[in-house]
Amino acid sequence: xxxxxxxxxxxxxxxxxxxxxxxxxxxxxxxxxxxxxxxxxxxxxxxxxxxxxxxxxxxxxxxxxxxxxxxxxxxxxxxxxxxxxxxxxxxxxxxxxxxxxxxxxxxxxxxxxx
Numbered sequence: 001x002x003x004x005x006x007x008x009x010x011x012x013x014x015x016x017x018x019x020x021x022x023x024x025x026x027x028x029x030x031x032x033x034x035x036x037x038x039x040x041x042x043x044x045x046x047x048x049x050x051x052x053x054x055x056x057x058x059x060x061x062x063x064x065x066x067x068x069x070x071x072x073x074x075x076x077x078x079x080x081x082x083x084x085x086x087x088x089x090x091x092x093x094x095x096x097x098x099x100x101x102x103x104x105x106x107x108x109x110x111x112x113x114x
Contacts, residue, residue: 054080074089
């Protein structure tokens with residue numbers, strides 16, 4: 001007795017999982033260099049980026065590559081918000097810089113700047 005091979009639907013992964021597993025280099029705002037920096041920081045998927053958030057992901061990249069500029073932070077936020085990095089830099093710059101400062105303060109265990 002022979003069995004038919006399973007249909008492709010039987011092995012299809014849920015759409016959310018497929019989206020979360022997409023290589024980061026395919027996303028708007030991120031190119032090969034940014035995706036390599038993220039990979040060196042242990043961030044390989046959109047799902048991982050979503051779990052961390054843009055600020056924590058940026059700080060993780062900075063730990064392994066001190067050359068990462070704030071443009072990467074704008075790009076990461078743009079990926080998560082569905083915006084271009086330029087628009088993020090114009091409209092969310094201050095809030096992202098404050099969030100970045102708070103993350104750094106918490107990591108250092110000191111009081112925030114006034």
